[in-house]
Amino acid sequence: MKKLNKGFTLLELMISLAIVAILVAASAPGIQGFVINSRIAAQTNDIVSALAYARSEALGRGRSVSLSAVSGDWANGFLVQQVSGGQVIRSYPALSGTSTLTAVGGTTVFTFTSTGLLGSTLDDMDLCHGSDYTGRTISITGVGVGNVQHKNDCS
Secondary structure (H helix, E strand, C coil), rough: CCCCCCCHHHHHHHHHHHHHHHHHHHHHHHHHHHHHHHHHHHHHHHHHHHHHHHHHHHHHHHHCEEEEEEEHHHHHEEEEEECCCCCEEEEECCEEECCEEEECCCCEEEEECCCCCCCCCCCCEEEEEEECEEEEEEEEEEEEEEEEEEEECCC
């Protein structure tokens, strides 16, 4: 009678593990880039939705509402608040990772009037994740809409 082999030999298992290790090592840089691009896209969406929310609240309340940087730095998070009285309507957390968010003209507050128009200075915002990666430029229009463009140089 012949004896049937069941299972793997130690040599077959070691070769399989070596192949898996090589494949994981080869795919790691691609996965890191994917994670960073996903994080940048999510953070961009947060900023654009915060602008839309602030405008919507200004129209709905019939009062001026602002979107402002926490402690003067957009990377620390941002607040949607009513201008008169300073009531915080919604807060957004600080950016995760090494992301930076800066207003090109140095603006730290965008104020929407009761008609939904942006009463403060128009500005562009640059969102970057370190100098080795691309980022996004968010151009804010007079009605508070954020137009997003890819930024190829974050240095």
